[in-house]
Amino acid sequence: MAASNDQLSNQELLTQQRSITEQVNLRPMHALPQLVVGLDAAYDEDSSKAVAAAVVIDTASFEIVEQATATVANPVDYRPGFLAFREAPVLLAAMAKLRHEPELVVCDGHGIAHPARAGLACHVGVALGVPTIGCAKNHLTGSFADIGPERGESQPHGSHRPTVRPRRTPA
DNA sequence: GCGACAG
DNA sequence: ATCTTGTCGC
Numbered sequence A: 001m002a003a004s005n006d007q008l009s010n011q012e013l014l015t016q017q018r019s020i021t022e023q024v025n026l027r028p029m030h031a032l033p034q035l036v037v038g039l040d041a042a043y044d045e046d047s048s049k050a051v052a053a054a055v056v057i058d059t060a061s062f063e064i065v066e067q068a069t070a071t072v073a074n075p076v077d078y079r080p081g082f083l084a085f086r087e088a089p090v091l092l093a094a095m096a097k098l099r100h101e102p103e104l105v106v107c108d109g110h111g112i113a114h115p116a117r118a119g120l121a122c123h124v125g126v127a128l129g130v131p132t133i134g135c136a137k138n139h140l141t142g143s144f145a146d147i148g149p150e151r152g153e154s155q156p157h158g159s160h161r162p163t164v165r166p167r168r169t170p171a
Numbered sequence B: 001g002c003g004a005c006a007g
Numbered sequence C: 001a002t003c004t005t006g007t008c009g010c
Helices: A010-023 A083-096 A120-128
Strands: A033-042 A051-060 A061-072 A106-107 A132-133
Touching: A010 A083, A010 A120, A033 A083, A033 A132, A051 A106, A061 A083, A083 A106, A083 A120, A106 A120
Parallel strands: A033 A106, A106 A132
Antiparallel strands: A033 A051, A051 A061
């Protein structure tokens, strides 16, 4: 049981996501940038604090160029389909501490592969104005064929029929 | 109606 | 995300 911070109704959140979706600009990236930043978040024991780390690497040497961390108190509760509202704040706080300006951001969670095409990576990318890709470990929505065992293999992600239905808001 | 549901 | 015992794979 987290703090009483989920003031926003599902409708308000959906409206926010729609706004994000409209601001996303999909574009092909032909070359691997020199500076890439990896983003991830974690929480303390009772989830009263969210912590994030931003690590910049030089893709030519694979060496760490810079790194920063940030903390946020009482993050909103997690809700399937609305992860960005919980994690984007800390991630952006960590990003704000970087002196370097990466040309590509890689963060946990989905981006376009989201019921509203407004996953965490979209929120982060729009907020930063930097090309961003989501790298989720688990499935959220849509479907795709089995991916082969070889490194680099891939399969196109299918239609995004909304499978995540907003839960009722307590208030 | 039942199951699914990033982190 | 986070906790934790038993089991599996290299």
